[in-house]
Amino acid sequence: MQLSSDWFNAPLYTTSFKGEEMHAELPALLSRKRFGHVHSLFDNGINIAMGEELIFIGTTKNGRLPFGIHLEMENLRRLCQSVRHHDIVVASMPDLLLFRHPSYPLALDLSQAKRYQYKLRTEQYNRYLDLYHADQMVDICRHWGISNGLDATWGAVLAASPAQADSPNDLSIGVQFPLETLFDAIRIGEERSIEQHLRYYLGRGQGLTPSGDDILLGILAVQALTAAFHPSLLEQMDRILSTEQITTDVSKAYLKHALHGRFSDKVVAVLNAMMQKDVSHFQAAVVRLLQTGHSSGIDTAYGIANAVMALRRYKHVKTSCDCIGR
Structure with missing residues (x-):
């Protein structure tokens, strides 16, 4: 995926959200798949597509998902109001997602998100x-x-x-x-x-x-x-x-x-x-x-x-x- 020069000239990421939880295997995915876009938006979250992989960012209403990042409700509400369908998303680091919003780019900080993984016994x-x-x-x-x-x-x-x-x-x-x-x-x-x-x-x-x-x-x-x-x-x-x-x-x-x-x-x-x-x-x-x-x-x-x-x-x-x- 090639990014235009407008991406690199975008304003600083002054609006930042913190992830509360994320699946333990997602950092490895974000190390491999760095560029993506907002795939779909729902009442309880959004999906981003990183290549052919989907990542859900939202509530735990439907459980903690094997491709999930979970936020507090207020942060999720603000994020959902700010992003648009097809907005570019970049994993600048495995624990930092950048959303290319036309007016004020957003950052999702995952550095302190609790890692989870649920296994069948x-x-x-x-x-x-x-x-x-x-x-x-x-x-x-x-x-x-x-x-x-x-x-x-x-x-x-x-x-x-x-x-x-x-x-x-x-x-x-x-x-x-x-x-x-x-x-x-x-x-x-x-x-x-x-x-x-x-x-x-x-x-x-x-x-x-x-x-x-x-x-x-x-x-x-x-x-x-x-x-x-x-x-x-x-x-x-x-x-x-x-x-x-x-x-x-x-x-x-x-x-x-x-x-x-x-x-x-x-x-x-x-x-x-x-x-x-x-x-x-x-x-x-x-x-x-x-x-x-x-x-x-x-x-x-x-x-x-x-x-x-x-x-x-x-x-x-x-x-x-x-x-x-x-």
Whole structure:
């Protein structure tokens, strides 16, 4: 990215904001990707694009994100009022972002921002019986009062065996791809079926993170914890996201981080709490997840619950010789 001479002749950065928190891996990204622009603006923050990578600057309403910088509300309000769509952004240092505003350029100081990183406790997982509270999760979600974004029923999640479904090879309009058949495909690595199911769900639904993507994100979280399903799931999704504009830029950012095992603190809290016997702690974590967005939280929970129930159906044991995906 080439900057005009006007950039270097701009006024000094007299307006400065301080970041309160940021993901621990963002400084490394800002060392590699120095130039970008304001990608999108929302009520609770902004996205900046640094090359092909998105960084969210905003509140923790939807959790602490794997590509997030979080500010105090007053500083965020002032920042959102000052920047414009497509304004140039430069990482002059890994802990200093400069916004090229036409009247008064702005600086976001990250030098004192607290670094955070939330990790799934994979060392605590050995078999599907280590996930204690799947039934409680379904009960909480059924009584939450907000429907799944794709109008999927929660009763089906508790089915003891996969539901009967149309052939996954039928791509005619109106045919649905039940998650049970996706799990059948990723259990044994049927690449063509996996690809068709992913294409059905990716980008399906409304909003910045369509419901189908949120469901897949929940499945990816269970995969990151358990390594239970065939690696073709990750390989196919990575290929599609890297070569096609199949969903929104924001949703793609979430999914690409998920492929590398990075999730918001809300998602990590649910899965880590599922491996603890304290049901009240787990219930609180689920409620915090459900409060995310309009339906994003319940869609993600739907993906998590379905994936855990699939492990139960297949009676997966990570260390067995016939374990899923091995």
